[in-house]
Amino acid sequence: MNETFQALRACFEGELTRVFAARTDIPEPLFSAMKYSLFAGGKRIRPVLCLAFADLFGKKEEAMPFALALEMIHTYSLIHDDLPCMDDDDLRRGRPTCHKVYGEGMAVLAGDGLLNLAFETLLSADLTRPGFLEAARTIAACAGGTGMIAGQCADLEGEKQPSCTEDHVAYIHLNKTARMMMAAGMSGALAGGADPASVRCVEGYCRSLGLAFQIQDDILDLEGTVEELGKNTGHDQKKQTYPRAIGLSASKARAERLFEEAAESLRGLNKKTDFFLELLENLSGRRK
Amino acid sequence: MNETFQALRACFEGELTRVFAARTDIPEPLFSAMKYSLFAGGKRIRPVLCLAFADLFGKKEEAMPFALALEMIHTYSLIHDDLPCMDDDDLRRGRPTCHKVYGEGMAVLAGDGLLNLAFETLLSADLTRPGFLEAARTIAACAGGTGMIAGQCADLEGEKQPSCTEDHVAYIHLNKTARMMMAAGMSGALAGGADPASVRCVEGYCRSLGLAFQIQDDILDLEGTVEELGKNTGHDQKKQTYPRAIGLSASKARAERLFEEAAESLRGLNKKTDFFLELLENLSGRRK
Numbered sequence: 001m002n003e004t005f006q007a008l009r010a011c012f013e014g015e016l017t018r019v020f021a022a023r024t025d026i027p028e029p030l031f032s033a034m035k036y037s038l039f040a041g042g043k044r045i046r047p048v049l050c051l052a053f054a055d056l057f058g059k060k061e062e063a064m065p066f067a068l069a070l071e072m073i074h075t076y077s078l079i080h081d082d083l084p085c086m087d088d089d090d091l092r093r094g095r096p097t098c099h100k101v102y103g104e105g106m107a108v109l110a111g112d113g114l115l116n117l118a119f120e121t122l123l124s125a126d127l128t129r130p131g132f133l134e135a136a137r138t139i140a141a142c143a144g145g146t147g148m149i150a151g152q153c154a155d156l157e158g159e160k161q162p163s164c165t166e167d168h169v170a171y172i173h174l175n176k177t178a179r180m181m182m183a184a185g186m187s188g189a190l191a192g193g194a195d196p197a198s199v200r201c202v203e204g205y206c207r208s209l210g211l212a213f214q215i216q217d218d219i220l221d222l223e224g225t226v227e228e229l230g231k232n233t234g235h236d237q238k239k240q241t242y243p244r245a246i247g248l249s250a251s252k253a254r255a256e257r258l259f260e261e262a263a264e265s266l267r268g269l270n271k272k273t274d275f276f277l278e279l280l281e282n283l284s285g286r287r288k
Numbered sequence: 289m290n291e292t293f294q295a296l297r298a299c300f301e302g303e304l305t306r307v308f309a310a311r312t313d314i315p316e317p318l319f320s321a322m323k324y325s326l327f328a329g330g331k332r333i334r335p336v337l338c339l340a341f342a343d344l345f346g347k348k349e350e351a352m353p354f355a356l357a358l359e360m361i362h363t364y365s366l367i368h369d370d371l372p373c374m375d376d377d378d379l380r381r382g383r384p385t386c387h388k389v390y391g392e393g394m395a396v397l398a399g400d401g402l403l404n405l406a407f408e409t410l411l412s413a414d415l416t417r418p419g420f421l422e423a424a425r426t427i428a429a430c431a432g433g434t435g436m437i438a439g440q441c442a443d444l445e446g447e448k449q450p451s452c453t454e455d456h457v458a459y460i461h462l463n464k465t466a467r468m469m470m471a472a473g474m475s476g477a478l479a480g481g482a483d484p485a486s487v488r489c490v491e492g493y494c495r496s497l498g499l500a501f502q503i504q505d506d507i508l509d510l511e512g513t514v515e516e517l518g519k520n521t522g523h524d525q526k527k528q529t530y531p532r533a534i535g536l537s538a539s540k541a542r543a544e545r546l547f548e549e550a551a552e553s554l555r556g557l558n559k560k561t562d563f564f565l566e567l568l569e570n571l572s573g574r575r576k
Contacts, residue, residue: 026433030441034433080400085371085392104373105444108396109437112368115400116432119407123425127415137411144404145314145322149397153318156393 012047033102033110046070050188057192065125066187069118076114094230135187142183151176158240166245178210204265212258300335321390321398334358338476345480353413354475357406364402382518423475430471439464446528454533466498492553500546
């Protein structure tokens, strides 16, 4: 990733560390279990997208509560996804998953705790500022039963089905992955004071980026190594994925086209969007 | 319960039904799993407390978003508590638990979905009204890693300990049970426009009521029947409970004293609190 990404990431990382240092009122081992997964070396794409779009519209710092909430929600979803009754994964980002270290019950609570803390963080923001309440509502809607959780539901149900259809995969990718990317960009833009037309452009960029990102995940599960990815591979065989639905080379072409569509969405902004174009280039070549 | 309780409960039940009838955008089987547990015949004590205190200060209807969120949070916590990796309960309110009907993975998601929906509901309220943002923040704090989830954590950890201490039990009861009762009363009072001193009285009433309520739960686990309670009994033997810590008769005396302390807390309100006194009487004799 480029320097701007690293700078935004460092800014976010510092604030996340500060917030958690102040939350020693959360008891052990719950606190450690929450921290274990939150500080596990995630890419921080969602908070960086949020801060970068807020910055594009002139108000980077103010979007921090939204960036924090986005990463907490993303992390809780990974903890619950990794549980034996869900994807049953032992490895995440090169380390044992939360339930392998703290037990399944504590992992359920750590996920619940992070989801709740995300909303505590959103509600602690000054929601009277322009765009703030809409930003918080956007994150809540994208994370919930008509967003990310709807995608997780379809993902879980899809494992029971013998066949794999493109429609089903598209639904899962849009909801499980793209919706939280859209929440990231839109909440940042809203907190930054973007007008409705600009928010729609940001939404389109993040939707295409998120869809491309998840197709890459499907491809990497087939082509990547455990060392590169930090998680076990080849366990998507029973899942609804693009490679299963339309084949590997068509999936790669689809991801490329989506990255192009993301770039096109930026044009409507009439702003200096170099960072967001570079991000697409960096992500399109990712191996983890 | 008395007529006022039934009326407030019916009012809440109607609104909850209306809200869910409008949420068919949540996909199956997630939607059914969420509804299954939410409409399982719960007592609705938390939403009724919320609405009743808002009513006491003159604004019953306005507290509805808080009443809805409280019951959604309470229900999600029961779904996750019943999971095999937590309390491993098959029966709740006389019916199979959520994971017995929908599977463990879907039960995790149904709980997550209800927690998220609780905050979607809070954020959809007009948070610019006096007391509303503080009411929402109070619920978020009482439900989270320094409230209810802290209590669940201590409850889970307590099962590993050979001995049972009064301090540990008191911590679990305060956080796991009383905090959400406090959130119920305080959010209602705040939405109703109560002054800070009155909110403190409401907090005290709900704390004592919640603590007494949980001691009763411990006692009923020993003395009640499966038919009366609608859940399996006698499985608290490895748990941290008052009967284990101080004995059965001392526990009964403690619960009675807490009901009296709850009544005393009402005096500071200088209002007609007959409903809240009657509620204590009704609850003190409960067999389920």
